[in-house]
Amino acid sequence: MHYATITGWGKCLPPATLTNDDLATFIDTSDEWIKPRTGISQRHISHVNTSELASVAAKRALAAAGIDGSEIDMIILATATPDTLIPNIASTVQANIGANCAAFDINAACSGFLYGVGLASAQIQSGQSKKVLVIGAERLSFFIDWSRRETAVLFGDGAGAVILEATDQPIGVLGYELNNDPAGRDILKSEFGTSMDRFEASSLDFYIEFNGKEIFKRAIAGMGKLSNKVIEKCGIEKDDIDWVIPHQANERIIDTLINRMKIPKEKAIVNIANYGNTSAATIPIAICDALEQGKIKPNQTILSCAFGAGLTSAAALIKW
Numbered sequence: 001m002h003y004a005t006i007t008g009w010g011k012c013l014p015p016a017t018l019t020n021d022d023l024a025t026f027i028d029t030s031d032e033w034i035k036p037r038t039g040i041s042q043r044h045i046s047h048v049n050t051s052e053l054a055s056v057a058a059k060r061a062l063a064a065a066g067i068d069g070s071e072i073d074m075i076i077l078a079t080a081t082p083d084t085l086i087p088n089i090a091s092t093v094q095a096n097i098g099a100n101c102a103a104f105d106i107n108a109a110c111s112g113f114l115y116g117v118g119l120a121s122a123q124i125q126s127g128q129s130k131k132v133l134v135i136g137a138e139r140l141s142f143f144i145d146w147s148r149r150e151t152a153v154l155f156g157d158g159a160g161a162v163i164l165e166a167t168d169q170p171i172g173v174l175g176y177e178l179n180n181d182p183a184g185r186d187i188l189k190s191e192f193g194t195s196m197d198r199f200e201a202s203s204l205d206f207y208i209e210f211n212g213k214e215i216f217k218r219a220i221a222g223m224g225k226l227s228n229k230v231i232e233k234c235g236i237e238k239d240d241i242d243w244v245i246p247h248q249a250n251e252r253i254i255d256t257l258i259n260r261m262k263i264p265k266e267k268a269i270v271n272i273a274n275y276g277n278t279s280a281a282t283i284p285i286a287i288c289d290a291l292e293q294g295k296i297k298p299n300q301t302i303l304s305c306a307f308g309a310g311l312t313s314a315a316a317l318i319k320w
């Protein structure tokens, strides 16, 4: 039996930051509104494409794992904001790291990174791949209508990457659950870049539309359901969980989820204050932050969960 364990990790946050006070200089908002409702203080804004953020994170993950790009046999890049739809931008990362392997993008929105981890682990467990690079990368700032305060304050840019390698030890990805609820397709969407563009000139006004209250409720329900399912499937107790690394869309969503799951708040990794919602990149960035802060230690058990447009949801249990 092969297991898939994380041997390398890296993140890339563009250097420019935009604070809540900066935002208040050009839209009708304030730190007093944003911070208590979302937990966000600032976000990073990229001047380069998603593939460049992804490539830097990938190179750092390779360096941490101590392996060369040529050793990777699959690249899975989760993004909802690719530089191009065709070709996929996993191929740009592939060229930048000198890999010769399968490479593709997936769009499962904010759940994309965990979808990638699930696919990578199945690929490794089956013996088909030995070293898989999974990346979550977004340049959401490019897709935001900066005059709409409802969305402009929520999102940020960034990338995170991990290397999953085969091992015979029972560590790494212990289990995962993936789901999608199409009944929620319309509550979070962006129609820019679709075939609709051909028919509707107005669709060039690209922006993300969503129903925040509905997402709030469904996010807690969706992440809770899949988290419980994967915990049960893996036969572990909630007390055995050392850290929870949830998607960072709103600190109040995380608080409510953790509370309902009866997991102590101190076990949640929360970094939304610094980055905002970076969609598919929030979880790998949070993994990097937790490691840099010396929080995650060998043999600890991590529950990670996410939700996003689709409405996708995902959960994974990882033994470090």
Ligand code: ACO
Pocket (backbone or CB within 6 Å): 028, 029, 030, 033, 034, 037, 038, 110, 149, 150, 153, 154, 188, 210, 211, 212, 213, 215, 216, 249, 250, 277, 307, 308, 309
């Ligand atoms: N600054 C100041 N006022 C604002 C802002 C802003 N940035 N945005 C909205 N408002 C105003 C509204 O106009 C409204 O004013 P009104 O009462 O005079 O009409 C008032 O604040 C309340 O607006 P709501 O949209 O009802 O605010 P709510 O309390 O629902 O908070 C939020 C909005 C933070 C987005 C919340 O719904 C939420 O956290 N949702 C879940 C996360 C989410 O939706 N993320 C984006 C999708 S991406 C993802 O998560 C996968």
